Amino acid sequence: MNAIVKWVACAAIVATVGCQGKDTTPNANPIEKRIKIGFLVKQPEEPWFQNEWKFAQQAADKYGFDLVKIGATDGEKVLSAIDNLAAQGAQGFVICTPDVRLGPAIVAKANGAKLKVYSVDDQFTGADGQFMDVPYMGISAREIGGQVGQALYDEFKRRNWTIDETAACCVTFDELHTAKERTEGAIAALTAAGFPAAKILETPEKTTDTEGSFNAASTLLTQHPEVKRWLVFSMNDEGVMGAVRAMEGRGFNADTVAGVGIGGSTCKVEFEKATPSGFYATCLISPLRHGFETSESMYKWIKDGVVPAKDIRTKGYIITRENYKKVMADQGLDE
Numbered sequence: 285m286n287a288i289v290k291w292v293a294c295a296a297i298v299a300t301v302g303c304q305g306k307d308t309t310p311n312a313n314p315i316e317k318r319i320k321i322g323f324l325v326k327q328p329e330e331p332w333f334q335n336e337w338k339f340a341q342q343a344a345d346k347y348g349f350d351l352v353k354i355g356a357t358d359g360e361k362v363l364s365a366i367d368n369l370a371a372q373g374a375q376g377f378v379i380c381t382p383d384v385r386l387g388p389a390i391v392a393k394a395n396g397a398k399l400k401v402y403s404v405d406d407q408f409t410g411a412d413g414q415f416m417d418v419p420y421m422g423i424s425a426r427e428i429g430g431q432v433g434q435a436l437y438d439e440f441k442r443r444n445w446t447i448d449e450t451a452a453c454c455v456t457f458d459e460l461h462t463a464k465e466r467t468e469g470a471i472a473a474l475t476a477a478g479f480p481a482a483k484i485l486e487t488p489e490k491t492t493d494t495e496g497s498f499n500a501a502s503t504l505l506t507q508h509p510e511v512k513r514w515l516v517f518s519m520n521d522e523g524v525m526g527a528v529r530a531m532e533g534r535g536f537n538a539d540t541v542a543g544v545g546i547g548g549s550t551c552k553v554e555f556e557k558a559t560p561s562g563f564y565a566t567c568l569i570s571p572l573r574h575g576f577e578t579s580e581s582m583y584k585w586i587k588d589g590v591v592p593a594k595d596i597r598t599k600g601y602i603i604t605r606e607n608y609k610k611v612m613a614d615q616g617l618d619e
């Protein structure tokens with residue numbers, strides 16, 4: 285055989301079994317395509333969701349699949365993202381939907397495109413208002429709300445505030461089940477500890493971001509100029525952060541405001557400030573579990589047919605500027 289003939293012959297063998305008749309290179313079988321998974325989030329600018337993406341990427345790097353991160357802020361974007369994923373040859377996606385009522389449309393589109401779906405943080409609801417039968421990982425919302433309420437009450441006592449001059453500002457978003465469970469859990473714990481229900485003042489936010497909460501709290505502050513000291517809670521760190529900012533704008537400070545969030549991503553900057561703010565604590569939840577584990581489960585579902593657990597609820601841990609570094613490190617969340 286001359287050199288060219290030899291090369292062609294070897295190339296043909298490589299394409300099937302390799303020159304030595306043994307496949308040693310990863311992904312050498314051209315028929316077995318690399319797994320591709322989407323990760324869609326409703327608020328891509330929120331640190332919580334950026335952290336979910338970060339940990340999802342760690343799963344992609346560990347297992348060797350492609351991760352497509354998509355900010356899907358409304359229904360139209362979600363549906364076109366699913367088309368896009370299908371066109372790219374993805375086999376599934378993890379999603380925190382911008383609206384839980386999109387569940388049936390998301391599932392229908394995913395089924396049509398043969399994509400598997402794993403919902404995270406916010407659980408799909410069907411046309412009947414019931415939760416849908418789609419794998420879900422969320423936080424244990426009521427318990428975490430309870431931890432927030434207890435932490436607020438403990439701080440109220442520790443500071444020797446009197447009930448006459450104190451009220452609790454509860455920024456609500458009752459349209460979303462996990463949000464309602466969180467604030468209800470906090471109210472239940474506060475009142476069980478002895479804080480009067482009449483001094484818990486609810487104010488609804490239109491959007492679950494800092495601006496939404498700032499606006500909701502501003503309305504409440506205008507209505508209640510008599511309150512001298514505020515406890516603050518909401519569905520997430522943003523819900524507390526916006527209210528604390530609104531209070532600062534009216535002369536309140538770390539001595540007259542004690543806010544406890546839920547998250548641990550957005551509030552980190554508050555703990556890092558040299559001077560404490562009214563953002564006293566948060567209940568740390570796990571973007572590591574919500575990002576890494578959901579993507580890992582999706583990968584194993586696609587690769588090995590292992591269907592993910594139907595409903596996983598993750599735990600929270602109260603952190604303050606005193607202990608956040610240690611607790612975050614213990615939870616695998618240090619930078």
Ligand code: FCA
Binds near residue numbers: 332546
């Ligand atoms: C919801 C909230 C997020 C985060 C997540 C666990 O999606 O909007 O801020 O708290 O649940």
